[in-house]
Amino acid sequence: MYRLLTKSRFKLGLECPNKLFYTKKPEYANQKLEDPFLEALAQGGFQVEELARMEYPDGHLIEGNDWNYDLLVEQTNELLKLENVVIYEPAFKFNNLFIRVDILIKKGNEIELIEVKAKSYDPLDEHLFVGKRGALVGSWKAYLFDVAFQHYVMQQSNPDWIIKSYLMMANKRKEAKIDGLNQLFRISKDSGNRTGIIKKISSIVEIGESVLGRKDITDIVSAIQNGKHRYLPEMDFLESVEILADFYAKDKKLNYPVSFSCKSCEFQCTDEEKERGLKSGFEECWSEQKGLTKKDFSKPMTFEVWNFRKGKKLFENSDKIFLEDLSEDDVEIKPKAGEISSSERQWIQIEKAVQKDNSIYLLKEELREQMDTWKYPLHFIDFETSTVALPFHKGRKPYEQIAFQFSHHTIDESGEIRHASEYICFEAGKFPNFEFIRALRDNLSNDKGTIFKFATHENSIVNAIYQQLSESNESDKEELQKFIQEISHSKSDSTIKWIGERDMVDLCDIVKKYYYNPLTKGSNSIKQVLPAALNSSSFLKEKYSKPIGQINLDSKNFDSNHIWLDIRGGEVVSPYKKLPSLYEGWTEDQLDSTISELEGVDNGGAALTAYGKLQYTDMNDEERLELKKALLKYCELDTLAMVMIYEHFKEITS
Structure with missing residues (x-):
């Protein structure tokens, strides 16, 4: 099959061209796959999209045959023969580029391209997209380049068109005129469409007024296409389109230089995934470009240092990849009376990681x-x-x-x-x-x-x-x-x-000021501080390895036989991994009727997802109760985790 550069792949390539080589290949681990929080965001986007369409009624939806690109383009072109038409999800193809537009309005050869986003904006913000110094605002950059790509493909396909580009989003200054606006666009298994949305209204009039608005970004799109704004420093917009499309079509890796930004690469591989035979795109890039060996990847890297803003400059100017390459001069330590300063904390992390010292650093008297x-x-x-x-x-x-x-x-x-x-x-x-x-x-x-x-x-x-x-x-x-x-x-x-x-x-602030545990690897998240504290504390290990009923621990959601700690291979398993899965003991018929598509609630994203689905998903009472119980258990553990950390502090300051 001929590999076409779509707008989602173009955006991925702008993040890092090498990602285009790894994406959609099952042999490579991908940490962004099957993320319930991202799925919820997508469904929220579908709801906004449905409301946006209602502002442009009587449109024609190009639906079905999602992977038959030629057929989608053919259906679009047939509708475009009309002098005036509104089309939802029209498809355009130029060379090996392919896009679908959220909403297109055609009046003769005057075209409105409308990209719908589940984001919010303030219509009074004069520097919403372009900052005071003339650069694109970072949080909007990917969206603006996305529209520029769509505009480019449409214009190349139809040179005589006059195209204006818009972003349509939630307007922060508008209020809902009715209760349950969100629930009028329900997620259901029986929707019969790709988004899973069932609309319960037929026009904007029924809700009084839309909470959406749109911003004209035609001039910004033009500036991007003319090379005024760049995403990748080495290439302007037209170069990036040509190069990314060429390498993706040939299924070749660009070997784009590795950088400090690689710390957020989704193509990293966990130990468990490696045992299952999955590959790490992250490790491949660094091995090929920096000659790193398998052993090197067990060493902590510079971008792991907490809040280390100088790390990017050090890496780019001196190629200091590992913590062992850093010196005190690189950190520029600035002490702070009575607490651990940020720079001191960074150096403590570096020293302990290099020396493989897992002992706690503590300002004992100050904490006490x-x-x-x-x-x-x-x-x-x-x-x-x-x-x-x-x-x-x-x-x-x-x-x-x-x-x-x-x-x-x-x-x-x-x-x-x-x-x-x-x-x-x-x-x-x-x-x-x-x-x-x-x-x-x-x-x-x-x-x-x-x-x-x-x-x-x-x-x-x-x-x-x-x-x-x-x-x-x-x-x-x-x-x-x-x-x-x-x-x-x-x-x-x-x-x-x-x-x-x-x-x-x-x-969390107390942790930063007085306590550093190397087992957190620099993170101050409670999801990292808790297991680090548990692994460092003989008191907590002994206490919480016993059933709740034996340690007089009061609980509203767990029975007296529940044990919070598992110790495997000498290490404590995080209690968050001990939270029960959803639907334990359910029959196949019961499982088939579920719609939430959640396996458990063990992090804040999953909790938000669960609540959202309770609001706008057509699920039965049995499934709703199961989600409620999971939310209660998760939230109880969050406050119990704080109790455990307090007990740890009390132990080490005694």
Whole structure:
């Protein structure tokens, strides 16, 4: 089969031309395949796409035969014979380039190319796409080059056309006029189309007004095509199209230079995948270009250093690939009194990795001093939240924060640990935020104990709810806002400033300032800090290797026989891997009826995905309950993980 460069492959090639060689080859590992979070984003995009089509009614959809490119082009060309026509998903082919456009509007030879994205924009932002210095804004660059590629293929196929290009997205300043806007575009197995969407309305009139808007990017597209803006430094737009298309068609690797950016390459291979016989495109590139051996890949690389902004320059200017190549001068250590500075932390990571020293680095007295300021009972909280392009509720705007779940553990002065409370809103179409904050207040306002979060998310969420309360008619909004001010601090862009008496203590910040565990490999994510702490702590290993019932651990979602730790080959398996799979014990018939396509909820992306599917997917009550139980278990572990880290701190400072 002739290999055509599509717009998705063009975008992939702009990330790194070598990826075009590895993509779609089953022998190479690909970390982006079968990602439930990415799948949810795709389905959210399909919903926005369906709403966008309703703004241009009576269009003709080119559907089916997705891989028969010639037939799709033939169907498109037949419709284009009409003087005026709206087409959804028209197909165009020029040489070995192929595209499909979201929406095309033809009026004679005047054409509107509309690319629909499940992103949001502020129509008042003068520098949305092009910054003050004239360069493309990084977060939009890939989308703008995508449209430029579509425009190019269309123009080459139809030289007499006058084409204007648009991006259509969610407008941050528009409000939903009805409840359940998102639910009017349902995901269903019975849809009969590629997106899985069933529309429950037939016109925009039924929802009052669309929350979408569009931006004219014709001039930006022209500037890209004329070479003013580049994605790959070595080639302008036309060169990149020609070169990527040629190498992809011949199934040849360009051998594009490896760089610091390779740290995010999806074609890396886990040990488990290697055992299954999969190849690593990442390792192939570095072996071919830098002569690295199999043994070299067991050594830590420069881009693994936490927050190491100088690493890119060092790599490019001096080819310092491994941590063993770095010196103190490369890091430029700048101490900070009373805590571990960023540069000190970087050098500690480098030294310990090179020396294969897995001992903990600790500012013991400083950490103990901080812990002495904490007041019992200690409260550990974690939120699960969602943002969506099409609001679930009337009066809400695209991508507003929705707080649908929290978990809450406590430790009293005697050391007793309780899963004190939890909240989850499981009702489709219900706006939960005000009920959520009331439940949180009711469970945190009975004492003056210290409240803990991990990272900045919880503070951001209560700030968002504070603003939503300001715009609401809730009778108790001032009381709720007072509670929010007590447990948080205002964001930097807030017009009202505060620092609460019980401002949440960020355990992640505590880790950064006083504690470094080499087993985290520089990461400060709770998913890395927890297993590192467990593997370093004899106390935690002994305690949590026993059933919950034997260690007097209170739980709302796990039975007394549940054991949190597995130790295999002398190493603790992360408790997140001990979370039960969905649908255990279900019959084949029951499994066939499921629609969520999730295997489990063991990370924040999966939790967001599960909640989204509960809102807009036609699933039965049995499956909904299974997802609810999985969400409750996952969120409970998030706060128990914080408890374990606290216990570890207490152990090492005693």
